[in-house]
Amino acid sequence: MPINVTIDADELKALLAIREEHAALLLESDKLRSTLRLVSAERDLAEERLRAYRRELFGAKSEARELDQLGLFNEAEALAANTTPAQEDTSETTAGALKRKKRGHRKPLDPDLPREVVRHELAEAERFCANDGHALVEIGVETSEQLDVIPEQVRVIQHQPVKYACPCCDLGIKVTPAPLRIIPRGLLTESALAWIATGKYQFGMPIYRQAGLLRRFGGDISSNTLAASMVRVGLATQPVINLMRDMLLDAELIYCDETTFQVLKEQGRKPETKSYLWAQMTGSGIPIRCFTYTPGRGAKLADKLFAGIRQGAVLMTDGYEPYNGISEQYQLVHLGCWAHSRRYFVKAEDNVPKAARSSDLLATRFIRLIGKLFAAEARSETWTAERRQRLRQRYSARVLNVIENLRLEQSSGVVPQSLLGKALTYLREQWPKLTRYVSNGDWPISNNPCENSIRPFVVGRRGWMFADTVDGANASANIYTLVETCKANGIDPYSYLTWLFQRLPLAENVDDYDALLPWKMPADPR
Secondary structure, three states, X not given: OOOXXXXXXXXXXXXXXXXXXXXXXXXXXXXXXXXXXXXXXXXXXXHHHHHHHHHHHHOOOOOOOOOOHHHHHHHHHXXXXXXXXXXXXXXXXXXOOOOOOOOOOOOOOOOOOOOOOOOOOOOHHHOEOOOOOOEOOOOOOOOOOOOOOOOOOOXXXXXXXXXXXXXXXXXXXXXXXXXXXXXXXXXXXXXXXXXXXXXXXXXXXXXXXXXXXXXXXXXXXXXXXXXXXXXXXXXXXHHXXXXXXXXXXXXXXXXXXXXXXXXXXXXXXXXXXXXXXXXXXXXXXXOOEEEEEEOOOOHHHHHHXXXXXXXXXXXXXXXXXXXXXXXXXXXXXXXXXXXXXXXXXXXXXXXOOHXXXXXXXXXXXXXXXXXXXXXXXHHOOXXXXXXXXXXXXXXXXXXXXXXXXXXXXXXXXXXXXXXXXXXXXXXXXXXXXXXXXXXXXXXXXXXXXXXXXXXXXXXXHHHHOOEEEHHHHHHHHHHXXXXXXXXXXXXXHHHHHHHHHHHHHHOOOHHHHHOOOHHHOOOOOO
């Protein structure tokens, strides 16, 4: 039987009030839970940033990981075994142990170096046999070699233009014209200028240290004089630099990267304001390395570096936004850098405490997959472009699919502001450019070659720290261009700069400057 319960108005009001109070408490509890989750997430992000800063200050800089590289090579070869035609030599595809150089074996000294023989003989009183007293005879020598260094020799070249006169009158006086110099009335010879330039721009030795080194050998010249000389010769090479840039922009493949460059005396800017040095290099044709100073990093400044570039060329860069506009403006094939993408995941992995790391860590899984892409490239480094493309399409494309599926599965559960979230965001935004390389065997997987070319500047910057003036910054960029291009072509920078500085004053037209390009220096430049 149904039970009828009678509730008067006051009880109903009380029940409704209790219900409303309970609902308010539930709502407040939900708000507190949301606030707690937000505060916890912010705390985790703050702790992650703190760990990142600590690692940046005190941690190791290497991104190397202990991966089973041999296993990656073998896997790439197993999946791409049918990519090699029957007529091709398949010896490269045979999996074998990685060869390591034996330690303890000293590299022999260059046989072309001059030798001075020093004979070590026994005293005549000791050249007798201890058993029967007979005189000892020479039966051979035991040869060992040491490398000896003769310190730099500083000397003075004294120029004496000869005067001639007519013995019969006072009107026939003639003076032998002085040879043209790259710095008119300069205190330093061309070889001395080349020595200072290579010391700073090839070996990272600041000018003031070179001045101190010269004083050891009697060359007491102020560092200001040396610095001013470097600015003058650096600016004097501009016509040669312009020709090199024209050839670079005509290449089918170009790399580009940039780094900070502090210039103290820039008009309208504070001394501590950041400027930039841009590095551009060819990936096809003659190896050319071009460095350019700019007072900023905006799209307008970046666009000037590519004015006149060949339409349809391939451009390899990192994810800096202005490169996208440049590639669209000049209709370039824009490639993304897998080394940069991997770097984000390495930072995310490094900020996880070692005790909490495992092979199932999401950042580690991405690093391992990206490692497979690089392992395939390392294995096919000496292959033809067609053969490498087949490997990429049959193996690398599958790895890319795994990476993309893993990103889609895991992105929703990662805080976007975290290091791992930033890594996934970079991967998502750069994905079309990152995957484009598999369609052509000649296209690179990363921008590492350009980063390697800019490294000498970064190392040198630690020593000399900044440029004083804009002219000094432009001169430094020019000399870095010449030095690094020489190194890329297997040319000794000192020999080339000496040869160039001697001939630059004689150049009058484009053909003359064209003959002074680094790779056109004769084998014997004397």
